[in-house]
Amino acid sequence: MKSIYLIRHCSATGQEPEAELTEEGRHQAEKLAEFLAHEEIERVISSPFTRAVQSVNPLVEQKQLELTLEMRLTERVLSKKPLEDWLDKLELSFQDMDQVVGNGESSHTAQKRVVEVLDEVLEGKEERVAIVTHGNLLSLLLNYVDSRYGFKEWRELSNPDVYLVTADEDRTLSTTRLWRA
Template sequence: MVRRIYVVRHCEAEGQPREARLTDKGVQQAAELAEFFSKIEINRIVSSPFVRTVHSVNSIAELKQIEVETDERLSERILSTKVLEDWLEKLQATYNDLDLKFDGGESTREAMARVVSVVEEVLNGEVENTIIVTHGNLMSLLLKNYQSDFGFEQWQKLSNPDVFLLEFDENEVLLKRLWQDKEVIVASHDISKTRKN
């Protein structure tokens, strides 16, 4: 059975805290996301518990008449618990050194492991089509797990919202970007690669 996981980055938000809500533009983007998914079969939605991620897919959940499940493992990666003036440079370094860590933060490898564990649980379940809603950095690390050259530059090019498809068929996975300027595009990131066990 082919399993499809739609990895969604949240819509535009007012800030970074867990409680940050969507901006007016983000609310409109959430409506556009619902329209985007209106003709796509969805059986399950699993989201980061952050307000901005849940609110990004509430309309999809209502349309599909399914509940949004929340999972802490989809929360944004913590780069450091201290303020880093050069955080962008430090973030870039973590794409090259997967074990690099800063005070109170997670390494790329650690953050990747927790988001991949959500995907593996979904794949071991019964449903065919799942939406996973998360944050930009964590999304990029999930995609990097299946396409190793997905890195800092690709993270910078992600949009709010963004949608990628991970399609699993036996031991093969196809990665495809579906969202760009609200249009479905022919993916330039198609891969066929043996799934990591």
């Protein structure tokens, strides 16, 4: 059985790729490492965004693991322009997975790229892998595993958050929320 830990980054100063963790976020990253210390994680794959890397660095250092940066784990771009009604547009994107706002990325397109990473992990030799990403992309991956995950569940995510996806020998996937904020 494979165990894949889906991790949302800790509290950050912003949404841009270079946004760092806040002071609270740095404390959360330490707590996250403590929380996962007993798990026998063999590999960590992360979005290259600073907040994701900083969120998992304490865990990587503690377990003496190599961190693999993966562009397909970057946050979904709903729109390339700021939107006053971004929350409404985001909600609609869970209802119509093909909706594209301006030059943004549809939910289906974003989901496809994160599922590629999941499939590679499922095909890989490691049994316990952590994937570090962002809220919207994490929600879309959870939706792939269980279609009941949607906008409401995205709103309920915390920073950080941890879900465990398990895959049996038939690649039947199930998910459990591990982190309780």
